[in-house]
Amino acid sequence: MSASIATNQTILVVGGGISGMTAALEAAECGKQVILAEKLPTLGGRTALLYRYFPKMCHPVCGLEINLRRLKGNRNVRVLTMAEVSAISGTRGDYTATLKIAPRYVNEKCTGCGDCGKAVTAEIPNPFNYGLDKMKAAYLPHGMAYPQRYVLDPSIVGTPDGEAAKAACKVGAIDLGMQEETIELKVGAVVWATGWKPYDAAKIQPYGYDRFANVITSVEFERMCDPHGPTGGKILRPSDGKEAKNVAFIQCAGSRDENHLRHCSRICCMASLKQTQYVREAWGDEGKSTIYYIDIRAIDRFEDFYQMVQRDSTVSFIKSKVAKIVQDEKTGDVVLHGVDTEGYKRYATPHDLAVLAVGMEPSIKGVSLPADIVLDSSGFIETAGDGMFSAGCATNALDVNRAVQNATAASLRAIQVINKTASMEKA
Amino acid sequence: MSEQATARYTNDFLREVEKNVEEGHWVKMCMQCGVCAGSCPLGSAWAHPPQEIFMMIRAGKREEVLTSDSMWMCTSCYNCMVRCPRQLPITHIMHGLANYAHRLGLSPKGQPTQATATLFWNNLIKKGRVNELTFSLALYFKDGFVQGIKNALNMQAVGFGLMKAKRLNPMEILGGHAVKDQAGLKAMIAKAREIEDRKKGFAK
Numbered sequence: 088m089s090a091s092i093a094t095n096q097t098i099l100v101v102g103g104g105i106s107g108m109t110a111a112l113e114a115a116e117c118g119k120q121v122i123l124a125e126k127l128p129t130l131g132g133r134t135a136l137l138y139r140y141f142p143k144m145c146h147p148v149c150g151l152e153i154n155l156r157r158l159k160g161n162r163n164v165r166v167l168t169m170a171e172v173s174a175i176s177g178t179r180g181d182y183t184a185t186l187k188i189a190p191r192y193v194n195e196k197c198t199g200c201g202d203c204g205k206a207v208t209a210e211i212p213n214p215f216n217y218g219l220d221k222m223k224a225a226y227l228p229h230g231m232a233y234p235q236r237y238v239l240d241p242s243i244v245g246t247p248d249g250e251a252a253k254a255a256c257k258v259g260a261i262d263l264g265m266q267e268e269t270i271e272l273k274v275g276a277v278v279w280a281t282g283w284k285p286y287d288a289a290k291i292q293p294y295g296y297d298r299f300a301n302v303i304t305s306v307e308f309e310r311m312c313d314p315h316g317p318t319g320g321k322i323l324r325p326s327d328g329k330e331a332k333n334v335a336f337i338q339c340a341g342s343r344d345e346n347h348l349r350h351c352s353r354i355c356c357m358a359s360l361k362q363t364q365y366v367r368e369a370w371g372d373e374g375k376s377t378i379y380y381i382d383i384r385a386i387d388r389f390e391d392f393y394q395m396v397q398r399d400s401t402v403s404f405i406k407s408k409v410a411k412i413v414q415d416e417k418t419g420d421v422v423l424h425g426v427d428t429e430g431y432k433r434y435a436t437p438h439d440l441a442v443l444a445v446g447m448e449p450s451i452k453g454v455s456l457p458a459d460i461v462l463d464s465s466g467f468i469e470t471a472g473d474g475m476f477s478a479g480c481a482t483n484a485l486d487v488n489r490a491v492q493n494a495t496a497a498s499l500r501a502i503q504v505i506n507k508t509a510s511m512e513k514a
Numbered sequence: 515m516s517e518q519a520t521a522r523y524t525n526d527f528l529r530e531v532e533k534n535v536e537e538g539h540w541v542k543m544c545m546q547c548g549v550c551a552g553s554c555p556l557g558s559a560w561a562h563p564p565q566e567i568f569m570m571i572r573a574g575k576r577e578e579v580l581t582s583d584s585m586w587m588c589t590s591c592y593n594c595m596v597r598c599p600r601q602l603p604i605t606h607i608m609h610g611l612a613n614y615a616h617r618l619g620l621s622p623k624g625q626p627t628q629a630t631a632t633l634f635w636n637n638l639i640k641k642g643r644v645n646e647l648t649f650s651l652a653l654y655f656k657d658g659f660v661q662g663i664k665n666a667l668n669m670q671a672v673g674f675g676l677m678k679a680k681r682l683n684p685m686e687i688l689g690g691h692a693v694k695d696q697a698g699l700k701a702m703i704a705k706a707r708e709i710e711d712r713k714k715g716f717a718k
Contacts, residue, residue: 293553293597339547344599381547408599410552426551431566433551433558 093122093272095181096509098501100124100278101172102450104132105487106479106494107280108154113498114278115163119505122272124170124186129232130155132282134487136215136229136306138313141361142392147487148231155233168234173269175277175457179474180508184272190265192239192249197260199227199235206255209248211240213317216310217285219325220317225252230315239263275508276474276501279460280494283447283480286341286348294340294443299414300326301421301440304340305358308442312365322369324440326419331440332370335423336362337409338380342446350465352446352484356384359444360393363402376402377438379409379423405434412441447484474504527576534715536610540602544568550594550604560584564594564604567611580620585612586627617716629656639703642693646676647686 093099096119100111103125111123129135137147158164167188174185193203203225210221215229224240225248237260243249244263253261285306288296296302301324303311314320324331336359341347360383363376383404385393396402410425420437427434452466459472467484468477478497479490531538544565551563562570562584570579585608594604612628615621621628630653637649654669655662666673676682683690693699711717 339599343545345601346597346599381545406546406548407552408547408549410549410597424552426548426557426563426565428546428548428565431551431563 093274094120095273095275095512096120096505097122097272097274098276098278098498098505099172099182099184099272099274100280100478102126102132102280102282102479102481103130103166103168104280104282104479105134105150105154106282106481106490106497107132107278108158109491109494110278110280110478110498110501111164112154112157112161113495114502114505115161116157117502119163119502121164122167122274123164124167124172126169126171127228128168128191128236128238129228129234130158130166130168131229131231131233133306135231136217136310137487138309138316138365139361140487141357142389144361144364150487151231155231158233166234169238175475179472179504180275180511182274182277182474184274184277186270186272188268188270190241190267191236192241192244192263192265193237193260194262194265195236195260196258197236197256198258199237200257201227201237202255202257203237203239203252203261206251207243207248208251209240209243209246211242216317217304217307219307219310224248236260276476276504277471278476278478278494278497278501279451279468279471279481280478280497281450281481283484284450286352286446286448288340288443288445290347291340291443293411294337294409294441295412295414296443299412299421299441300324301331301414301419302412303440303442305336305355305362305442305444308362308365309358312362312369322366322440324419326414329419329439330370332366332373333375333437333439334363334366334377335409335421335436335438335441336376336378336444337423337441338378338383338444339408340443340445341448343381348446348448348465350446350467350484351384353384353386354484354486355444355446356380357389357392357486359442360385360396362442363396363399367399367401372401374401377405377436378402379405379407379425381406381408407434447480449481451481474501476500524574525572527574527579528572530576530715531571531611531614534713535607535614537603537606538610540607541568541571543600543602545600547599549597549599550602553593553597555591555593556587556589560587564608567608577620579611580615580618581622582615583622583625585609585615586621586625588612614714617714639699641690642696642699643691645686645690646682647684648690650682 098114098119098121100107100123103123111121115121131151134147169189169191170186173187175182177183204223207223207225209224211224212218213220213222224243227237249263288304310316311318322331342352359378366374366376406428407425409423413422421441422435422437424435449466461469463469468481471477476497478494482493531541546565548565551557551565557563588608590605592605633652638644654665
């Protein structure tokens with residue numbers, strides 16, 4: 088790639104989820120040159136993996152579609168997928184970013200026909216369904232993938248499967264000789280939109296996520312309810328495929344806990360309230376959702392949604408942080424143990440499935456970052472230096488709506504840096 | 515407004531606990547999640563689990579808390595403390611409350627943990643070493659002479675076993691071993707008592 092595409096008046100946006108896309112588009116639509124770098128083969132981030140949004144219960148496809156249209160219609164944004172920032176040096180208005188670009192083994196000739204996927208036999212765990220199912224090693228990440236271009240998993244390169252994929256491609260899009268590239272870019276400002284990851288539920292030892300098949304996380308449940316998900320939208324127990332009609336939701340699984348994540352992840356209460364409506368939708372009055380909570384944090388206008396769920400006869404609320412989960416070996420039921428704060432009654436209640444409303448952990452936790460970046464005690468970016476800004480869930484635990492607002496603000500700050508750099512160069 | 519209605523909303527007892535009970539200043543930090551209660555291996559034996567005790571303190575139920583046998587049920591397994599999302603030193607608070615109730619003379623009479631602890635303490639401060647023999651005998655006979663004989667007979671095999679393994683010396687009955695500087699020990703205990711009295715509001 089020629090370095091001329093980037094100058095010290097270019098904005099680098101790191102991360103192509105909803106926040107990164109927003110920050111990039113807002114700046115590009117103001118006439119700024121933007122490079123949007125995404126580590127995965129597709130944009131869309133975790134938003135693309137949601138089935139529905141709260142509180143309107145609409146599909147994320149809609150909002151992503153709009154952003155992708157904006158992106159396709161704008162010549163100022165250049166998208167780099169499978170690109171990871173490995174170093175940034177310099178100062179405001181004069182940064183040098185080093186990016187490592189992993190080989191996709193599929194070039195721009197790809198039409199997304201899927202012949203390579205059919206030809207390949209090897210399967211890999213599907214990260215876009217949180218490993219709940221497997222996908223072919225030549226794959227399109229998901230229906231909303233951008234670019235709509237296949238990817239070959241490195242594990243099949245150099246195997247007969249790789250050759251089969253190459254042979255199946257009618258347009259000659261498969262290039263098994265692709266190598267990792269390292270590029271350097273001059274940029275004036277950087278927006279860190281590195282997003283979040285679900286907290287590792289196995290660390291909450293008494294809940295047995297690593298031991299019991301019928302204890303799953305909220306992000307896994309979200310995929311399960313999606314018609315494009317691993318079960319085709321059916322709510323089934325992983326242990327035996329039985330229809331899960333009696334579902335327990337456990338709030339603060341990791342969040343608000345000094346032993347795990349010390350912050351409130353903000354989205355989980357609303358996410359569980361939303362997911363009770365998936366249960367209702369699937370099973371009608373036969374479905375039963377129970378939310379175990381410390382306190383429900385449905386902030387400002389979400390109170391209406393909370394009240395709507397409270398009126399739902401299939402949903403009950405138990406004020407208690409569950410102390411432990413045990414799976415009944417015979418029935419496969421998960422039994423939740425604890426003490427109810429309203430009355431201090433001890434309970435041991437069986438459910439078909441337990442969904443842990445896992446907290447948001449910043450993706451950059453444990454990653455080495457430029458010295459200018461200061462993290463708070465939870466690992467979110469507090470300040471990022473003079474010409475660098477954080478956007479969305481890199482800043483704090485935010486829902487999509489607030490992440491977009493936050494990203495727009497970050498974009499505006501980056502634009503200011505570029506404008507100042509430009510006016511200084513003119514002078 | 516009636517006097518009772520206003521009295522209900524004072525937090526005098528919480529203040530008293532914060533001031534006089536060891537680690538008592540943590541009580542206000544409890545967010546009532548219930549993990550301590552649910553994690554307690556002896557939870558079902560408690561009249562009031564820790565989270566309820568904390569709420570009762572905040573609700574000003576002084577009499578009910580201090581006369582309760584709940585905090586005496588704590589075996590110091592530390593499960594609650596390890597798991598508390600706010601890292602409250604729950605085990606220590608329980609011990610602090612038990613001690614405070616005991617010093618006020620409000621703790622339930624004859625509660626076995628309390629009785630044993632008292633015997634142990636009284637035995638220990640005599641010579642600075644626990645006299646296993648007199649301590650065991652005192653424990654056996656705490657519920658009367660007949661029960662004492664029964665207890666001793668029941669424990670006979672254990673006693674001989676301990677003697678054989680040289681863990682129990684029958685000559686201890688004559689007074690037993692002691693620390694070297696007994697006067698120093700007495701002075702130290704007296705000083706500690708003075709400090710504790712000051713901290714817990716018992717200083718005269």
